Amino acid sequence: MTLSLVVLLPFLGAIAAPLFAQAGRTAIAIASSVPALIALAMLFPHWTTLAEGGVFQESHSWLPAIGISLSFRLDGLSLLFALLILVIGLLIILYARYYLKPYENVGKFYALLLCFKGAMLGIVLSSNLLLMLVFWELTSLVSFLLISFWNQKQDARRGARMALAVTGGGGLALLAGILIIGRIVGSYELDDVLAAADLIKAHELYPFALTLVLLGAFTKSAQFPFHFWLPHAMQAPTPVSAYLHSATMVKAGIFLMARLYPVLAGTDQWFFMVSFTGMVTLLIGAYVALFKHDLKGLLAHSTVSHLGLITLLFGMNTQLAAVAALFHVINHATFKASLFMAAGIIDHETGTRDMRRINGLWRFMPHTATLAMVAASSMAGVPLLNGFLSKEMFFAESLSLNLPGIWAYLPPLVATVAGIFAVAYSARFIHDVFFNGKPVDLPIYPPQEPPRYMKIPVEILVFACVMVGMFPAISIGPLLHAAAFATLNGDVPEYHLAILHGFNLPLLMSFLAFFGGLLMYSQRQRFFDFHARFKEIDEKAVFEKVAMWLEDRAAAITARLENGSLQRYAMLLVASAVVVALSPIERLGIFIGSNGLSPIDWPTLIGAAVLVLTALGTAALHRDRFYALVMLSVVGLLVALTFARFSAPDLAMTQLSVEVVTIVLLMLALYYMPSWTPIETSWPRRLRDLTIALTAGAGMTIITLAMLTQPFDSISSYFIANSKPGGGGTNVVNVILVDFRGFDTLGEITVLAIAALGIYAMLKNTALTPPPGDGLGHPWTRDAHPLMLKQIARPMLPLALMVSLYIFLRGHNLPGGGFIAGLITAVALVLQYIASGIGWTEDRIPMRYHNVIGLGLLFATIAGAGSLAFGYPFLTSAFGYITWPVVGKFEVASAMVFDLGVYLTVVGATLLALVSIGKLSPHSAIKSTKGGM
Amino acid sequence: MNHWLTAPILIPLLGGIIQIFIGYAPISLRRTLALATTVLLLASTIALLALANDGNYRVYAFGNWVPPFGIVLVLDRLAALMLLMTAVLAFFAHLYAIHRADESSRQFHALFLFQLMGLNIAFLTGDLFNLFVAFEVLLIASYGLLMQGSGTERTVPSLHYVVLNLVGSSLFLISVGMIYSVTGTLNMADLAAKVPLVSPEDQPLLQAGGLILLVVFGLKAAILPLCFWLPRAYGNATAPVAALFAVMTKVGFYAIVRVFTLIFGPNAGPLANLGLDWLFVLALATLAMGVIGALGARNLRTLITWQVIISVGTLLAAIGLGTEEGTSAALFYMLNTTWIVGGLFLVVDLVAGQRGSAADRIVTAPKMHNRTFLSVLFLLGAVAAVGLPPLSGFFAKLLILQSATPGPQMGWLWSVLIGGSFFTLIAYSRAGSIVFWRTVEGHISKPAPLTKPVTVAASGLIGMAIAIVLLAGPISAYVDATAAQLFNTSEYLNVLNIPVVAEGL
Amino acid sequence: MITTALHITIAMVTLAVLLNVYRLIKGPDAPDRILALDTLYVNAIALIILLGIALGTRLYMEAALLIAVMGFVGTVAMAKYLKRGSVIE
Amino acid sequence: MLARIGLPQPFLSLVLFLVWQLLSDGISGGSVVMGAILAWALPLLTRGFWPERPAIVKGWLLPLYVLRVLLDIVVASLAVARLVLGTRKPRPAFISYPISLEHPLAITMLASTISLTPGTVSADVSDDQRLLLIHALDVDDEQEVIDAIRQRYEKPLQEIFQ
Amino acid sequence: MELAYALIIGTLTASGIYLVLRARTFPVVVGLTLLSYGVNLFLFATGRLATGGQPIIGSTEQYADPLPQALVLTAIVIGFAMTAFVVVLALRNQADNEDDHVDGRKREIHTDIEEKEESGR
Amino acid sequence: MSPIAEYLIAGLLLIGGAFTLIGAIGLARMPDFYTRLHAPTKATTVGVGAIMLASISYSSYQGAGIDTAELLITVFLFMTAPVSANILAKSAMHLGVKHMPETRGKPWDQ
Numbered sequence A: 001m002t003l004s005l006v007v008l009l010p011f012l013g014a015i016a017a018p019l020f021a022q023a024g025r026t027a028i029a030i031a032s033s034v035p036a037l038i039a040l041a042m043l044f045p046h047w048t049t050l051a052e053g054g055v056f057q058e059s060h061s062w063l064p065a066i067g068i069s070l071s072f073r074l075d076g077l078s079l080l081f082a083l084l085i086l087v088i089g090l091l092i093i094l095y096a097r098y099y100l101k102p103y104e105n106v107g108k109f110y111a112l113l114l115c116f117k118g119a120m121l122g123i124v125l126s127s128n129l130l131l132m133l134v135f136w137e138l139t140s141l142v143s144f145l146l147i148s149f150w151n152q153k154q155d156a157r158r159g160a161r162m163a164l165a166v167t168g169g170g171g172l173a174l175l176a177g178i179l180i181i182g183r184i185v186g187s188y189e190l191d192d193v194l195a196a197a198d199l200i201k202a203h204e205l206y207p208f209a210l211t212l213v214l215l216g217a218f219t220k221s222a223q224f225p226f227h228f229w230l231p232h233a234m235q236a237p238t239p240v241s242a243y244l245h246s247a248t249m250v251k252a253g254i255f256l257m258a259r260l261y262p263v264l265a266g267t268d269q270w271f272f273m274v275s276f277t278g279m280v281t282l283l284i285g286a287y288v289a290l291f292k293h294d295l296k297g298l299l300a301h302s303t304v305s306h307l308g309l310i311t312l313l314f315g316m317n318t319q320l321a322a323v324a325a326l327f328h329v330i331n332h333a334t335f336k337a338s339l340f341m342a343a344g345i346i347d348h349e350t351g352t353r354d355m356r357r358i359n360g361l362w363r364f365m366p367h368t369a370t371l372a373m374v375a376a377s378s379m380a381g382v383p384l385l386n387g388f389l390s391k392e393m394f395f396a397e398s399l400s401l402n403l404p405g406i407w408a409y410l411p412p413l414v415a416t417v418a419g420i421f422a423v424a425y426s427a428r429f430i431h432d433v434f435f436n437g438k439p440v441d442l443p444i445y446p447p448q449e450p451p452r453y454m455k456i457p458v459e460i461l462v463f464a465c466v467m468v469g470m471f472p473a474i475s476i477g478p479l480l481h482a483a484a485f486a487t488l489n490g491d492v493p494e495y496h497l498a499i500l501h502g503f504n505l506p507l508l509m510s511f512l513a514f515f516g517g518l519l520m521y522s523q524r525q526r527f528f529d530f531h532a533r534f535k536e537i538d539e540k541a542v543f544e545k546v547a548m549w550l551e552d553r554a555a556a557i558t559a560r561l562e563n564g565s566l567q568r569y570a571m572l573l574v575a576s577a578v579v580v581a582l583s584p585i586e587r588l589g590i591f592i593g594s595n596g597l598s599p600i601d602w603p604t605l606i607g608a609a610v611l612v613l614t615a616l617g618t619a620a621l622h623r624d625r626f627y628a629l630v631m632l633s634v635v636g637l638l639v640a641l642t643f644a645r646f647s648a649p650d651l652a653m654t655q656l657s658v659e660v661v662t663i664v665l666l667m668l669a670l671y672y673m674p675s676w677t678p679i680e681t682s683w684p685r686r687l688r689d690l691t692i693a694l695t696a697g698a699g700m701t702i703i704t705l706a707m708l709t710q711p712f713d714s715i716s717s718y719f720i721a722n723s724k725p726g727g728g729g730t731n732v733v734n735v736i737l738v739d740f741r742g743f744d745t746l747g748e749i750t751v752l753a754i755a756a757l758g759i760y761a762m763l764k765n766t767a768l769t770p771p772p773g774d775g776l777g778h779p780w781t782r783d784a785h786p787l788m789l790k791q792i793a794r795p796m797l798p799l800a801l802m803v804s805l806y807i808f809l810r811g812h813n814l815p816g817g818g819f820i821a822g823l824i825t826a827v828a829l830v831l832q833y834i835a836s837g838i839g840w841t842e843d844r845i846p847m848r849y850h851n852v853i854g855l856g857l858l859f860a861t862i863a864g865a866g867s868l869a870f871g872y873p874f875l876t877s878a879f880g881y882i883t884w885p886v887v888g889k890f891e892v893a894s895a896m897v898f899d900l901g902v903y904l905t906v907v908g909a910t911l912l913a914l915v916s917i918g919k920l921s922p923h924s925a926i927k928s929t930k931g932g933m
Numbered sequence B: 001m002n003h004w005l006t007a008p009i010l011i012p013l014l015g016g017i018i019q020i021f022i023g024y025a026p027i028s029l030r031r032t033l034a035l036a037t038t039v040l041l042l043a044s045t046i047a048l049l050a051l052a053n054d055g056n057y058r059v060y061a062f063g064n065w066v067p068p069f070g071i072v073l074v075l076d077r078l079a080a081l082m083l084l085m086t087a088v089l090a091f092f093a094h095l096y097a098i099h100r101a102d103e104s105s106r107q108f109h110a111l112f113l114f115q116l117m118g119l120n121i122a123f124l125t126g127d128l129f130n131l132f133v134a135f136e137v138l139l140i141a142s143y144g145l146l147m148q149g150s151g152t153e154r155t156v157p158s159l160h161y162v163v164l165n166l167v168g169s170s171l172f173l174i175s176v177g178m179i180y181s182v183t184g185t186l187n188m189a190d191l192a193a194k195v196p197l198v199s200p201e202d203q204p205l206l207q208a209g210g211l212i213l214l215v216v217f218g219l220k221a222a223i224l225p226l227c228f229w230l231p232r233a234y235g236n237a238t239a240p241v242a243a244l245f246a247v248m249t250k251v252g253f254y255a256i257v258r259v260f261t262l263i264f265g266p267n268a269g270p271l272a273n274l275g276l277d278w279l280f281v282l283a284l285a286t287l288a289m290g291v292i293g294a295l296g297a298r299n300l301r302t303l304i305t306w307q308v309i310i311s312v313g314t315l316l317a318a319i320g321l322g323t324e325e326g327t328s329a330a331l332f333y334m335l336n337t338t339w340i341v342g343g344l345f346l347v348v349d350l351v352a353g354q355r356g357s358a359a360d361r362i363v364t365a366p367k368m369h370n371r372t373f374l375s376v377l378f379l380l381g382a383v384a385a386v387g388l389p390p391l392s393g394f395f396a397k398l399l400i401l402q403s404a405t406p407g408p409q410m411g412w413l414w415s416v417l418i419g420g421s422f423f424t425l426i427a428y429s430r431a432g433s434i435v436f437w438r439t440v441e442g443h444i445s446k447p448a449p450l451t452k453p454v455t456v457a458a459s460g461l462i463g464m465a466i467a468i469v470l471l472a473g474p475i476s477a478y479v480d481a482t483a484a485q486l487f488n489t490s491e492y493l494n495v496l497n498i499p500v501v502a503e504g505l
Numbered sequence C: 001m002i003t004t005a006l007h008i009t010i011a012m013v014t015l016a017v018l019l020n021v022y023r024l025i026k027g028p029d030a031p032d033r034i035l036a037l038d039t040l041y042v043n044a045i046a047l048i049i050l051l052g053i054a055l056g057t058r059l060y061m062e063a064a065l066l067i068a069v070m071g072f073v074g075t076v077a078m079a080k081y082l083k084r085g086s087v088i089e
Numbered sequence D: 001m002l003a004r005i006g007l008p009q010p011f012l013s014l015v016l017f018l019v020w021q022l023l024s025d026g027i028s029g030g031s032v033v034m035g036a037i038l039a040w041a042l043p044l045l046t047r048g049f050w051p052e053r054p055a056i057v058k059g060w061l062l063p064l065y066v067l068r069v070l071l072d073i074v075v076a077s078l079a080v081a082r083l084v085l086g087t088r089k090p091r092p093a094f095i096s097y098p099i100s101l102e103h104p105l106a107i108t109m110l111a112s113t114i115s116l117t118p119g120t121v122s123a124d125v126s127d128d129q130r131l132l133l134i135h136a137l138d139v140d141d142e143q144e145v146i147d148a149i150r151q152r153y154e155k156p157l158q159e160i161f162q
Numbered sequence E: 001m002e003l004a005y006a007l008i009i010g011t012l013t014a015s016g017i018y019l020v021l022r023a024r025t026f027p028v029v030v031g032l033t034l035l036s037y038g039v040n041l042f043l044f045a046t047g048r049l050a051t052g053g054q055p056i057i058g059s060t061e062q063y064a065d066p067l068p069q070a071l072v073l074t075a076i077v078i079g080f081a082m083t084a085f086v087v088v089l090a091l092r093n094q095a096d097n098e099d100d101h102v103d104g105r106k107r108e109i110h111t112d113i114e115e116k117e118e119s120g121r
Numbered sequence F: 001m002s003p004i005a006e007y008l009i010a011g012l013l014l015i016g017g018a019f020t021l022i023g024a025i026g027l028a029r030m031p032d033f034y035t036r037l038h039a040p041t042k043a044t045t046v047g048v049g050a051i052m053l054a055s056i057s058y059s060s061y062q063g064a065g066i067d068t069a070e071l072l073i074t075v076f077l078f079m080t081a082p083v084s085a086n087i088l089a090k091s092a093m094h095l096g097v098k099h100m101p102e103t104r105g106k107p108w109d110q
């Protein structure tokens, strides 16, 4: 419980802290300190056990399916990092209290800071690799928000985005690496992974796992070539920089290398990848730091360099080097945090960070200057300060690397050169800021010492630098030992922490570095001139450019593919279907099944020929739209005849009615459209379309031929056998529609109803101007309703209603039914509209079509639900026979009510759709007062 | 027979019918009744999920006809999951709609409810042709919903959507015809029983039918190269409609899972795992396309529409692995992505309402009034969508990554999925930081107010990212059981043996 | 004998259909095409009746009735379109 | 009078009753009852579509007229057949026929009759319903056609429609 | 018989698809109609071809497969609803873009004209 | 079935077929739209009428009782054919469809 609480507390604090924002900066700072104080209090009792190499574990199961558990582990290594996080975190909170302006969003600041702290603690305390990754990515996210705290500044936004891209992206690589390790080990628990170290290193996936994990570590720790994000993250408020870039965020990558050191290190691959990367980073960071005029920029690049140093140490693959690395982690955290804070104070008090303007501050703020100079000296590796000790160890290790031949000189050489640069930039930090003449044009003049309490964190840290530097064994010895013990899995080498190890080669290197650095600084102008010859690369601008380029490329590719052309999309769809069906059809070939072909009679043949001819004609002559419609009508008629020819009277009737309504519909639309279709597609494109169309047609022909000649057996015999006894009707098709598959029909009429409603809604506020004539120079005529048509149309209505009823009633037993009856009624009414106009007709129709549709659906649903009352499923039909005097015996079936629903829906939907279009016409200005709509 | 199985269909149907009748009633009445319907639906789907969780198949035979002759509904874990997911999404989308979106036409609520009816039929039906009908119901309603709202910009995308789906419907019928012409049946269980026994001469027909069916479902799911209609169609729909449509591609996904595990699944004899190898490759390509689209997006809405395509690619890639683990992971991911994408559509709409003429374009604009609230919602949604910890998307992606077994497939899946996450991360961070942070002084004078319904709706859906994490254990157990049930197809065949009601009350 | 007469009649009507199609394609004006279509409808009625006689069933009678109704409405709508543009106004 | 008991269009009702018998499978008790119900209900239902008073006065004369027309159709069809199959060119004419009928339905019936009887087609009715445009297929003398129509068809119609 | 029938379906499919791939709404709608005719005939034929086998109990000895007939009936109705919708959508397109191009080309065409006018001046 | 009935039915069928064909020939052969308009409106109507009669006789001789749906169809055709002709002629006049130069009189303006 303890460990999970340590991790949880900062998050709880993050929720609570903003509540104190109203009470002022002091209140919220105090509130924000509580989690860390509690955590320290909780960890302290375990110190003795941990110092002896003990380990605390705590585990709660979470998602076993994923392999993720809430496992935490406290050992020397995690303790070391946890202390850095907590202690420096506390100092930062205190520091930020004075750094932030009262009008700034302190609630958000402290909440984010606490979130970040929690995430960092999560990383170092997790004992499950996936859980660690969760916190790892969380630090990326929160740092994104922290870096962009001043998000009105473009540089802050860009710096934050870049940091997120690099570290978040690295986290994704780490995820893959962890997944591979998990797959090799079969568990993500750290204990299991540590125990399986040999297995992992021997596994064929080890190179992948190593590379991916290192990608994660290097990006987070700003190793070359991913180092560029770090200096730009300096856009953050200084407390953030001080925290993230000294003790926490960037150290997460180092922590990862330490944590997995027993598992991944010790191989040649590790050696080359890690040490080489560290070496390059060390040099580049040190070199660039010297030339930065921005105070924080100098510190940032120096951070990069020191991170490279630590990485190089880990890469050396020796236990002593690893100890040195851990030692430097501590030392760097202390002197760098204090330097950042000092830089923040200077920034705060002068209003600038440009070292070309900041000069001679010694006279204005001697106290701060003293602190900064001590910390900078530690950074330079001056004896009696902690930086010197770990640097000595580093020099020693660089000498002890047994590289073959001339390569053996490389590590010490690199170390010395880097040392020279480090001394030079440290010297610059001291001399250029606190001495070097008078300030130039400071925004705030004269600078003053900061508030008393703002300096306390710096004092504490500088005090730590001195203490460790002078009494290393007492001050830091046990903690370092515990950390080394945990990192090396108990295999700690002999080492001594002392101020001096005598006059040896490493000391010589230190002297070389020290005086070389001072010399270099004194000759700085030459170096600056030399450096000025190279164009400085602004990584942020490059990154931004690359991102923009990517986005532009992506947009261009998208625009090319998603070009808004229906022709393209439809072609892709049809072509896809053709392509997938190609191979089975090819396998099929022209296949005549075992039933063989049956003979054809002449009328059918001629009918087929006419059908083929008119279908092709419709396509070939489609540019003359009216002509195409006439052709289409013939096709529709012949399709109906085909249904009749092959024993489907119901289908023939349905097809006929639907076809006429469709033609009317198309003509209603054609009124508002051009009569001719222009040729717009180039001939190769038309050829392509033709090829696709013909291929599809050929495919369908082959498939149909094979299908029709193959024997087959279906479930239909059941329908034929049960239609009359079970469904009460002799028209099997109708019984299927209203009974066996009544649910399909319910869906079908719903579709019809929705279509009509949608059409109505779509046309509600549409204004369309029809062309004045038919496109061939004929203006439309005046008289809309010729006499003969009007006179003949009227008696047709009652007649058609009667026929509808007839068709409806017989549908259950003979061809017909609600759908066809509905269409007849609808067509009869449409005829009234055509013959006499909308206004005239609607005044005579008693009901809104919406309600007719609603009634239709309601009837169908109620008919279906009736059976529920009797314990039968929805749509179970019931029927019986009634005998009345005179009338005789007749059938009553619940399916009839269902069919009535179908009838009403069809009538309502068809008319609503057609009349909605008709009402677009400017001539229908005489709108009805009631009825219809 | 448990009549509750029909509830997810009959509730929206009756609610929709009522809406037809009361089209001219005061809008408050229409809203109340419509929302009540959706709430009722949500309740019924929760009940059904509880029911399905025992792992048994429940069958409802319409008209009391024994399968395979009548149409049956089959409730299993997968169906229940789809129902609940849809109902939750629908509830929030509907809640959002009653703010203002439903004022554009009197048919809005009817269309919305019929849309739900169609979706629910699709999830429940055990009949291939009835699946077609369900598709048509949900499509026609979606056509109507797409055209809701004022302005002319949505006409062309809708036209494309409709025409493509009409061609798709034709293809569906062709494939159903091919399958029926060989097997002589339409019931899915019956098909599963008959497909393995098909004679060699008939196999090409069946294979062609199955593959064309895959194209049809691929169109609904918006898989490459059939995905290009989606961004503009969704991008121009009103926000609640776009949010609801987050589930539309999942219908295609569902149909693929159902049909291509049950009928053309591992036990389909010579046609086993039909099209699976195609599916995997195309899914990864879809995913990549989605990422490219998201990266190139010039406004937030477009970004989210490409996120829909990314989701589709991810889902189908996991299905394309053809393993139980992959399917389970996909289902987990589906919950996350559906709700989050739906929520993001709503959030983006709220953002657009506060930025004046800049709307949702990724450009500098005046500062929003409710910037903090909206940016937090967007951040949460983006994190969940990209798949970063600690929100649901991360665990979903983790499951998918883990479900691959070492080999080239794993290499491809991991590279594309992880690489895709990286680039979407860039896209979201850039879009979000510009829209929320790159502001000019002053506010626009009349921002769209953040009323309670829209706030609750948007935060509710985005909040699912947290809810899923909190419930990750039970959810993961449920989807595991669902995948296991799916892959044990022989159990499904028992659907054919259920007795009908012998005697009524 | 009826069978022979039936076959001859079917042949004659089929031939009539072909002639209708000829006029439909030939045109030259839109009214010609509608006229051809109208005639085609009427001939289709004849064909359906003949089919019923040939098959010995009366199940297609309603289909024939429907062709008559639908053919008329179709013709009227088309002719009105040519003249007036808007079919329903 | 009939209108008061719900038969606004008695002639229509009669026709409907007969049509139902035609449609039904032979005449039976059921078909008579149903036919009666429909003959009563449908005209009521569609009452709005018949704003004018009943047009046909002497309905009993109608069958006679129909019979005459049928006969004419059969006889004259042969003439058209000859023309169609022969080689002689037709001699067509547009003829304006002055109508003396007043009721629109009567005019419609006359125009229909003209169209059904071979050799003539009613091409148009003038807006004031005074003139009928007839296209004749093969005529020597337009006046002859006009007189024939007047005698054979318009006179009887005038009687029916008084 | 089967060959003729198969050719009918092939022709309808090919004509329909060719028209669906055109650039104007009207031919596309006509194409969809043709395509659905082809599809309906195909679906109908899955029950194989029968002469004089109307599935009306008692009317004949051998019944044609009634199930595809019922399916086609449903398909026809749904197809009708869809056609109606797409026709109206085409009208909306015409109204909104003053053009019946499937991609709603109004603006492009207008700017073309404007550009020409400007260069003419 | 009695031979007379057979002759009658066969005769009706042949007459019907012949008139239908003649109507179609007229439609194909006649020189202008207005003359073509004559052929189908009557010849075809008569032809179909005859076939209907044949069908009625045939089915009643088959002993199925008198079923008269055909009569309804015929009546319907007779009612509608003139209207179709009328409205077609009107549209032709409106479009100024060419007529034979020999035609006396003039079509009306529409």
Ligand code: NA
Pocket: A354, A355, A356, A357, A358, A359, A432, A433, A436
């Ligand atoms: Na300086």
Ligand code: NA
Pocket: A670, A671, A672, A673, A674, A675, A771, A773, A774, A775
């Ligand atoms: Na036009």
